Amino acid sequence: MAYALSDHVRVTAPPVAMKIVVAGGFAVGKTTFIGSISEIEPLRTEAEMTVESLGVDRGGQPGKTGTTVAMDFGRITLGADMVLYLFGTPGQDRFWFLWDELVRGAVGGVVLVDTRRVAECFAAVDYFEALGIPFVVAVNLFDGLATHHPRAVREALAVPANVPIVLCDARRKSHVQETLALLVESALRRAQKAAV
Amino acid sequence: MALEASVRRMPEPAAFPASAPPESHRIVDLCVSAMSLAEVSARMLLPVGVVRVLVGDLVTAGVVWVDDPHSVEHATDVRLLERLLDGIRAL
Numbered sequence: 001m002a003y004a005l006s007d008h009v010r011v012t013a014p015p016v017a018m019k020i021v022v023a024g025g026f027a028v029g030k031t032t033f034i035g036s037i038s039e040i041e042p043l044r045t046e047a048e049m050t051v052e053s054l055g056v057d058r059g060g061q062p063g064k065t066g067t068t069v070a071m072d073f074g075r076i077t078l079g080a081d082m083v084l085y086l087f088g089t090p091g092q093d094r095f096w097f098l099w100d101e102l103v104r105g106a107v108g109g110v111v112l113v114d115t116r117r118v119a120e121c122f123a124a125v126d127y128f129e130a131l132g133i134p135f136v137v138a139v140n141l142f143d144g145l146a147t148h149h150p151r152a153v154r155e156a157l158a159v160p161a162n163v164p165i166v167l168c169d170a171r172r173k174s175h176v177q178e179t180l181a182l183l184v185e186s187a188l189r190r191a192q193k194a195a196v
Numbered sequence: 197m198a199l200e201a202s203v204r205r206m207p208e209p210a211a212f213p214a215s216a217p218p219e220s221h222r223i224v225d226l227c228v229s230a231m232s233l234a235e236v237s238a239r240m241l242l243p244v245g246v247v248r249v250l251v252g253d254l255v256t257a258g259v260v261w262v263d264d265p266h267s268v269e270h271a272t273d274v275r276l277l278e279r280l281l282d283g284i285r286a287l
Binding site for chain 1: 198199200201202204230232234235237238239243244245263265266267268270271272273274276277278279280281283284285286287
C-alpha cells in the first residue's frame, strides 16, 4: 500500500522487495553468509518483536511480551525493479523461531548448520517445517572442507527428502548464490504446484 | 510497516513540520532515493520502532511516502519468484 501518494504526482514504482531469512545456531556464519553476497556491508538494527513466552501449554493462550533484539541484514539489487533483502535471525538464536515478524512474507529460509553443533539448528528446521515455508539446509564448510556427508546431516536433522541439503562455504559468494538459487527453486516449485 | 518497506522522499515534499525532531531531517536526507525501513534504522542507529513512528509522522505531513511491499503475496507469486531466481543466477 502506498501512503500519502497524491494522485497527481507521478513517481516511479519502487522495486519489488523480496525477503529471505537466514537462520541457524549461534556463530554459525549467518552474517558471513549475508556479507558474501550483499551489496552493502551487513547492517545491524534493533527491532522490538513480540516474543511468545516459553513454557506455556499448547492449549492455553500464550503470553506475549515485547523485547528488543538485534538482527543483521543485507541487500541485493536484482535489476532495476527488484531488491532482495537477507535477514539474519537475531540475538539469542535458540529463540529465533519466535520472531514471526522476520519470517512474515519471506520467500523462504536458509538454515545454516555447523556440523560440530548440529543440534543448534533443530529449532530452525522445526519452525520452517511447522510454518510450511520453503527452506534449504546449508552445511557451512568452516575450513573449506566437507567433514560430513549431506546424507548424514539429513539423518541427524531428520530433514524430509524434499528439503534440499547443500554444502556451502559461507565466505564464498558463488556458494551463497547457489544456496539461494536452490531455495528459490524450491519455493518456485511449490508456488507452481499451488497455482495449478 | 514491514521491515523491508521502502521509504522515499516525496518528489515535491510538503513543508517540514515545525515540530519535527532533527532525526526526521536525517530520515528525509537518507530517503532521497528509496531505502528500506530496516536500513534507515540501522544507518541512524535507532530502533526500528522509533523510526516507524518518525516515518509515520513524515508520511502524515506529506514529506515522505512509504511503499509496503506486499511481501506475503509476493513470496508465493510464480512470476516474481522466476524473476528472483533469474536475478540471483545472474549475480
